[in-house]
Amino acid sequence: MSRRTPPLSAYFKKRQALVNRALERVLPKADAYPNVIHEAMRYGVLGEGKRVRPILALAACEAVGGALEEALPAGCAIELVHAYSLVHDDLPAMDDDDFRRGRPSCHKQFGEAIGILAGDALFTLSFQVISRQRSHPARWLQINQELAQAAGTFGMIGGQVADLQGPEAAAKTSTLEYILEHKTGALIAAAVRMGALAGGATPKQLAKLTRYGECVGLVFQLVDDLLDRDGVVKVWGELVTRQRAENLTAQAKAALASFGSKAQPLRDIADFLNSREH
């Protein structure tokens, strides 16, 4: 039940800056024709954003002994997918949100047609970033698959569809648990796996980090539900939900036991995600 101060704000800031520079490089320039789509893409990605997913990918890469830079394309790709999902989620036919991170949402700023296409374009770019990597083709093809699976109808899109199915379905515990596991969890677990694969993880390392990723993915959504007093909190209550987040955080860290000090950032991130207050 404790709400600790995040212990790694300096680490996070440094990694955020690194990711932001990498995103800046992979995004087409705003003055490239047709300008408006590139402006909208940059608007949807740059600016605020915790960069949790890419930071997890970088830390997973380092945990298996890889160099930070090896996971940067995977980190950018997963952040582009996250940004695309937010741009499409905000559309009038979906959540109909006029604001995102304190400013007009992408479709409010650029119109609905460009909103749809900017989301599509960010998603496309994520696969371009991955397929530009040529040094370990089998590895990057697997990373490509991880991303596509996690973003698809048995991952993120499946969670979004379940979330759209009206109040009757949403009151069912089974629907809420499905959303919990799929809507955000799938992409967060994929971020960890993609980073580990980029760093050349062995199958054993990958299995342990998968467990870690699944646990922190659930914690992320549980804490979202706690902060919004929504989702599973409505059926489990605040106390049980908080307890489950604590347990899952402990399980996530337990999965890292054999990694030693190289996995310390992953442990700290797990604590941070469990204790975050926004």
Place this chain on the structure above:
Amino acid sequence: MSRRTPPLSAYFKKRQALVNRALERVLPKADAYPNVIHEAMRYGVLGEGKRVRPILALAACEAVGGALEEALPAGCAIELVHAYSLVHDDLPAMDDDDFRRGRPSCHKQFGEAIGILAGDALFTLSFQVISRQRSHPARWLQINQELAQAAGTFGMIGGQVADLQGPEAAAKTSTLEYILEHKTGALIAAAVRMGALAGGATPKQLAKLTRYGECVGLVFQLVDDLLDRDGVVKVWGELVTRQRAENLTAQAKAALASFGSKAQPLRDIADFLNSREH
């Protein structure tokens, strides 16, 4: 100027059936949870559809000596991207089309939110299909890149954005030519390249087939404009547009000179695309 009867209807029908069976296999079953998204995906892809892009991919694969089956995943992937682009194009904020191929468009049938997500899901699936291929990872990673590039803002999406820029921009010859080259041409040229790569094309073969693909991609859009009395026809006139389509078809076939009888289907398809009447 001649309008020949398509000489290859039996060939087309056989290939269409092959592609349709492959698409049926790669699409999730309609009763997989959450059902509605899988129903919408199948609705957006199965049924009518000329399957021009996959048929081009298969023929390009055979032209370089590959086996038909080697290009089927690439053919499916490109048709899924084509279907996603139609589903999103029909949305109210885009072309606002209530009908597609004689029945309600995807968002009219399933609602706008599912229409957006079904397009997203079809696009995601195309990358899943590609990354499942494990026998030649470098080759499939390049195929992945071809697809993502052709679908992106310097390809198909760029063409769509240019097409949205209102009557003033659309009256400019430069805009019309940009749309001509990007909106449909990029994906058709990519279909040819992806099929050739799947069949193990040499760089020399790939260069020639790229020329072929670019030419037939332009022909496809020119004939669209001729049939709709729209696009470049409005600035070039019908006669000049028809003449350009004829010239490009001749150039496409000339690029195949060194391929012999293995490229006969590609020559016939070029004639078919030039003479099609719908």
